[in-house]
Amino acid sequence: AHLDRIEATDDVIGSFISVTPDAALATAADVDRRRAAGEDLHPFAGVPVSLKDVVVTAGIRTTAGSKMLEDWVPPYDSTVYAKIKDAGLPVLGKTNMDEFAMGSTTEHSAFGPTRNPWDTTTVPGGSSGGAATSAAAYQAPLAVGTDTGGSVRQPAAFTGTVGVKPTYGSVSRYGIVAMASSLDQVGPLGRTVADAAALHQLLAGHDPRDSTSLSDAVPDFLAAVQAGARDGSLKGKRLGTIRQLSADDYDDGVRAAFTQALELAQQAGAEIVEVDMPSLRYALDAYYLIMPSEASSNLARYDGMRFGLRVEPESGPVTAETVMSATRAAGFGAEVKRRILLGTYALSAGYYDAYYGSAQKVRTLVQRDLAAAFEKADVLVSPTAPTTALPFGMESDDDPMALYLGDAATIPANLAGIPGMSLPAGLANGMPVGFQLLAPAREDARLYEVGSAIE
Numbered sequence: 001a002h003l004d005r006i007e008a009t010d011d012v013i014g015s016f017i018s019v020t021p022d023a024a025l026a027t028a029a030d031v032d033r034r035r036a037a038g039e040d041l042h043p044f045a046g047v048p049v050s051l052k053d054v055v056v057t058a059g060i061r062t063t064a065g066s067k068m069l070e071d072w073v074p075p076y077d078s079t080v081y082a083k084i085k086d087a088g089l090p091v092l093g094k095t096n097m098d099e100f101a102m103g104s105t106t107e108h109s110a111f112g113p114t115r116n117p118w119d120t121t122t123v124p125g126g127s128s129g130g131a132a133t134s135a136a137a138y139q140a141p142l143a144v145g146t147d148t149g150g151s152v153r154q155p156a157a158f159t160g161t162v163g164v165k166p167t168y169g170s171v172s173r174y175g176i177v178a179m180a181s182s183l184d185q186v187g188p189l190g191r192t193v194a195d196a197a198a199l200h201q202l203l204a205g206h207d208p209r210d211s212t213s214l215s216d217a218v219p220d221f222l223a224a225v226q227a228g229a230r231d232g233s234l235k236g237k238r239l240g241t242i243r244q245l246s247a248d249d250y251d252d253g254v255r256a257a258f259t260q261a262l263e264l265a266q267q268a269g270a271e272i273v274e275v276d277m278p279s280l281r282y283a284l285d286a287y288y289l290i291m292p293s294e295a296s297s298n299l300a301r302y303d304g305m306r307f308g309l310r311v312e313p314e315s316g317p318v319t320a321e322t323v324m325s326a327t328r329a330a331g332f333g334a335e336v337k338r339r340i341l342l343g344t345y346a347l348s349a350g351y352y353d354a355y356y357g358s359a360q361k362v363r364t365l366v367q368r369d370l371a372a373a374f375e376k377a378d379v380l381v382s383p384t385a386p387t388t389a390l391p392f393g394m395e396s397d398d399d400p401m402a403l404y405l406g407d408a409a410t411i412p413a414n415l416a417g418i419p420g421m422s423l424p425a426g427l428a429n430g431m432p433v434g435f436q437l438l439a440p441a442r443e444d445a446r447l448y449e450v451g452s453a454i455e
């Protein structure tokens with residue numbers, strides 16, 4: 001049914017870079033056979049899932065939305081894909097995204113646009129745009145995305161879905177095409193808080209192949225969803241609004257929907273407190289230094305020799321350097337080049353302390369501010385994004401800063417490594433508004449408890 005739905009709708013929506021019907025049907029048949037034979041299967045065996053095209057899948061092309069990897073068929077599996085296969089979830093295909101996860105609209109994909117099913121003249125958000133639309137358009141019940149600076153939560157907000165960025169280190173990054181390694185996290189998307197919890201449960205857990213993987217036991221997220229769904233579960237819960245995310249930063253419709261959701265939570269017994277985050281005004285600047293710095297280093301591997309695309313110079317000698325230069329000129333899009341330049345500059349001798357060093361100090365301040373805020377509040381709340389889904393064409397404007405500013409509410413979670421969730425909070429002019437919850441590190445279950453109470 002999901003494959004039929006993809007077939008019927010994906011010409012317009014464009015969620016997928018690759019659809020993998022044969023593999024999906026083979027897994028489904030295998031699950032049916034094993035179930036008929038009385039085997040003890042994973043509870044979600046047979047539930048289909050889509051994977052953002054940064055999740056490395058042996059034998060299935062993995063592009064990261066880039067021409068650089070257009071024909072790259074990986075020889076190994078990411079841990080996330082291995083877990084999904086082991087549990088018997090059929091993979092429907094690989095979803096569209098901004099090139100190397102850099103962007104907020106999915107317009108930076110080398111494989112064409114993804115349209116928001118709520119209004120196909122608007123973008124789905126990004127960079128996990130195809131992941132979000134695959135869930136929103138009922139093409140897939142569950143979708144795997146990645147969030148380096150909001151890339152699961154913001155597209156969830158734009159498409160009326162639920163998206164979660166787990167605590168840094170709680171889901172393996174082994175075999176996830178790297179953007180900024182100290183910020184990247186894999187996260188689940190679904191149409192309900194319980195669906196996101198179910199997928200999260202499957203994805204999380206220690207992985208010796210990821211040096212930043214936490215060794216914690218995985219909490220019971222579905223139990224947290226159930227606890228939150230009980231009457232009175234919001235009683236006494238302290239929801240903290242952030243003073244420095246001022247109301248003027250939001251569109252009227254977004255502000256109204258957020259305020260209404262907050263009032264409903266208050267009527268249900270939640271206490272609304274205001275917390276201070278003085279470092280917030282520098283957080284965005286720090287992110288847009290740290291992220292390109294790490295990305296410029298991670299993307300150095302695309303040299304025309306080891307991975308994917310290889311382009312030889314049109315004239316002159318064919319050397320390692322000229323091949324690298326011709327390959328990178330042809331293979332990377334404009335936004336990726338912009339960030340490599342920014343990152344290389346920020347890391348260069350003489351500037352390193354002033355830029356990267358200062359940004360790392362801001363990161364510590366953000367962590368401290370958040371720790372202090374969580375003394376006063378159980379979760380922090382804000383609109384996920386300042387607007388609803390934007391029309392196409394913002395990325396081609398000459399002002400990339402305008403889009404960067406939209407990440408103000410989401411990036412502190414990545415800088416501090418804490419978990420965050422975006423869930424739908426009504427509509428503004430017929431378009432979904434996202435409500436963000438943030439919790440302290442390792443308290444991802446709190447998001448599910450409060451999220452299911454608010455949902």
Ligand code: GLN
Nearest residue numbers: 101103147148149150151
């Ligand atoms: N908008 C953010 C950026 O462009 C999102 C990145 C991400 O989370 N992958 O950097």
